[in-house]
Amino acid sequence: MVTKQDIIAEARRLKFADIGFTGAEPFASQKEYLLAHQEEYGWAEAVGLGLLAGTDPKNILAGAKSIIVVLESYFEESFPGQMERHFGRCYLDDDRVTKDGLALKIKGLRKFLRENGIDSKIPFNLPHRLSAARAGLGTFGNNCVFYARRVARSSSFVFPIALVIDHEFPPDEPDIAVGCPDWCRNACVAACPTRALKGGGKIDPRRCISFLTYYGAGLTPLELREPMGMYVYGCDRCQNVCPRNTPWMTEEKPQNTRVSAKAADFNLSRLLHMDKPYFEQKIWPHMFYMSADDLWRWKMNAARAMGNSLNPAYVAELIRAFKENSDERVRSMIAWALGRIGNKEAMTGLEQFSKESDGMVKEEIRQAIESIAVRF
Ligand code: SF4
Ligand code: SF4
Structure with missing residues (x-):
């Protein structure tokens, strides 16, 4: 019979960063938390994530006896700056569709x-x-992210994969704790631009930029557009400011050539103008939380990031995209972005678009024109 040591050796041979074992008993505290916070997590059940069912391993495998957890360290190689600025690192080399890596x-x-x-x-x-955490592989941060104990310089740039199995192995010592140093004065909470982090390891996922970029319903509310900054899909801000991540973030790393090779496809201008075939060939295989029916959200996010860049070079792109798109959420965000960049060319475009628009798009254009007018 295979032993725990044999499985550990195989995980090492396969180049997983770490491995731990825990029992298959239900995650009672997680279930309790989810039930008490349905207002924040009800959306997850609605989109079919089944988080409540997932709190009992026996719902997954009737004969569940243990859980093996392996850690993938996904930031062993460096990513191009233009990718890190707009996308969460954990999505940059995500092979859940292409199935050619992890x-x-x-x-x-x-x-x-x-x-x-x-x-x-x-x-x-x-x-x-x-x-x-139950398998003793690390601790949590006040930003609700998991930090490795033994690998990746104890940073949060690891991805746990849990395998529910039908054999029992001795569990490792659990460590369900927050491992933040006393001297860190909640840098993550202060840095969270949308105030999703509440302190004490609590988060309102509906205000998290990651959620907003791929699941946000409708036009992004005005008060969140500036705080969401340059992120288009995901967000790493609370991890970037965390001192627990400094050792790993500052380490010299070789370049990730897989990610570098696709960086040009994820250029903001290409995302803003992309059509369905482009999306399906270049984008969806790597970032798949939104389907082709949600192309409007990708474009809205790209337009918002362009606006927040304050870069006048994007004005011509935004004007062209307004003409290409009939979706009022995309047009509204383009109007906002033109107002945020706010030069003469943007003003001329907005005045022209105002004549041919109505409803919420016209109102966004009116506000954008007003915001430019007060600056000049
Ligand atoms: S990922 Fe971004 S928005 Fe979400 S909690 Fe962290 S800093 Fe806040
Ligand atoms: S920023 Fe500070 S409080 Fe937040 S997770 Fe890192 S160490 Fe903990």
């Missing part, structure tokens, strides 16, 4: 387990980070 390692580990008579399931809805 997926091969996971497949290898499951094959090893299967060959040794162990059935495994990798549920997307199990609390993976809590599983990792």
Whole structure:
């Protein structure tokens, strides 16, 4: 019979950063938390994430006895600056669709387990980070992110993958704690631009930029547009300011050539003007939380980032995109972005568009013109 040591050795051979074991008992505290915070997490059930069901491993595998958690360290190589500015790092080399990176390692580990008579399931809805803490692999931060204990210089740039299995192995020592140093005065909470972080390890996910960029309903509210800054998909701000991440962020790393090779496809102008075939070939295989039906949200996010760049070079792009798009959410955000950049060319474009617009787009144009007028 395969031993825990054999599985650890195989995980190392497959180049997982770390591995831990925990029991398959339900995540009672997580269930309690979700039930008490349905206002913040109800959306997750509505989009089919099944977080409540995921709190009991037996809902995933009837004969669940243990959970193996492996850690992937996803920031071993450096990413191009223009990608880090607009996208969360954990999405930059995400192979959950292409299945040509991490997926091969996971497949290898499951094959090893299967060959040794162990059935495994990798549920997307199990609390993976809590599983990792329960398996002794690290601690939480006040930013609600998981930090490794032994790898990646104890940073948060790790991705826990939990495998529910039908064999029992001795669990590792759990550490369900916040591991922040006393001297850090909640830099993450202060830096969160949309005030999603509430302090004490609490977050309102509906105000988190990550949620807003891929699940936000309708036109982004005015008061969030500036705080969301340059992010188009995901956000790393509370991790970037965290002193627990400084050692790993400042370490010299070789370049990630896979991400560098696709950086041009993710240029803001290309995202703003993309059509469905472009999206399906170049974007969706790497960042897939939004379908082709949500192209409007990608464009709205790109327009908002352009506006927040204050870069006059984007004015011509935004004017062209206003003419190309009939979606009123995209047009409204373009009007806002033109108002935010606010030069003469933007004003001329807005005045022209005002004549042919109505409803919420006309109102956004009126406010954009007003905001330029008070500055000059
Ligand atoms: S990811 Fe960004 S928006 Fe979300 S909690 Fe962190 S800093 Fe705030
Ligand atoms: S910024 Fe400070 S409080 Fe926030 S997670 Fe990092 S160490 Fe903890």
